[in-house]
Amino acid sequence: MxxxxxxxxxxxxxxxxxxxxxxxxxxxxxxxxxxxxxxxxxxxxxxxxxxxxxxxxxxxxxxxxxxxxxxxxxxxxxxxxFDGPAILPADPHERAMARFWARFIDDKCSEPFWLAMWTDGEAQKGYIKEIKESFALLEAQLEGKRFFGGDAIGFVDLAACEFSRWLGVCEEITGVSLVTEEEFPRLQRWAVEYAADEKIGACMPDRAVLLDHLTAEKEMFMAMAKSRLPK
Ligand SMILES: N[C@@H](CCC(=O)N[C@@H](CS)C(=O)NCC(=O)O)C(=O)O
CATH class of the missing domain: 3.40.30.10 (Glutaredoxin)
Structure with missing residues (x-):
């Protein structure tokens, strides 16, 4: 080093x-x-x-x-x-693909996921449809793989972290179910295995504490989501 x-x-x-x-x-x-x-x-x-x-x-x-x-x-x-296990793949094309899917998560998933959780009515239905279409693309990326990075956690897994513990906690608070065993079995398994990893678990918020924090912010999230809807 x-x-x-x-x-x-x-x-x-x-x-x-x-x-x-x-x-x-x-x-x-x-x-x-x-x-x-x-x-x-x-x-x-x-x-x-x-x-x-x-x-x-x-x-x-x-x-x-x-x-x-x-x-x-x-x-x-x-x-x-820093030295240590690589987070991005070594192969240039695989690196480009990892960056592509990480950007996809930020550009196409984060906002509709959040709005699907904290809006209601017709707007919510639209965001649920939108995020599920994106989840279907992520589900396909997990075909034959334990993690997005393959056998080991990598760049895209970290980028997708919101869809592990955060998603489950938001589903519990709002009653909106986005990732089910029937619809997205690989994503659901990935979410559990990602959070269960020792190194990841060491910096993942405790589930019960996260539930308390996000429940306390619920009204604020709903007001923020409403303010982002097209007028
Ligand atoms: N694109 C940023 C997003 C970071 C972000 O949204 N952070 C939130 C916390 S989850 C924040 O700092 N919010 C404060 C604010 O928006 O004023 C990243 O990837 O780092």
Missing amino acids: SPAAAAAVKVIGAYDSPFSHRAEAALRLKGVPYELVLEDLHNKSDLLLTHNPVHKKVPVLLHGDRAVCESLIIMEYVDEA
Whole structure:
């Protein structure tokens, strides 16, 4: 490891953020020790605003005095800056495909998933249809594979983390069922196996605590979702 890589690592994150989990999980897979600095997103710290002045969001990775923002970029940085098992595949085409599916998750899944959970009526029906179409594409990616990365957890698995514990907890709070054994058996199995991995489990929010946190924010999520609907 280069002297630069040996500098202290911190993640500015939030306990229940799947994006923070991506950054932590990348570090765990690499075996890099780090400090988690928990952020109050209702009262953002100078530390966060100084290091992520553009988006003002978690996670931020601090490596020594240098900051990296945006969870997918953090995952790539961690993969390149530290020794340890590779997170992205070695083959250039497989790397490109991993980046493609990670971007697909951010561009086509995150928002409809969230809106399917926290809206109602006709709008909700539309978002449920949209997210299920995207889940069908992810389900196909898992054919013959334990994880999106193959036998081991990789880049796309971390990108998809929201559809493991977070999805199950949201389903419990809202009563909306998106991933069933009948419709998406591979995704459902993947969600369980992803959360059960030792390194992943070490930085995954506790289910009961996550349930409490998200239940407490339910009204706020519903109001936010409503404000995002087309007028
Ligand atoms: N595209 C960003 C999304 C990060 C994100 O949305 N973080 C949320 C927490 S889950 C946040 O910091 N929200 C605060 C805000 O929007 O003001 C990433 O991948 O890192």
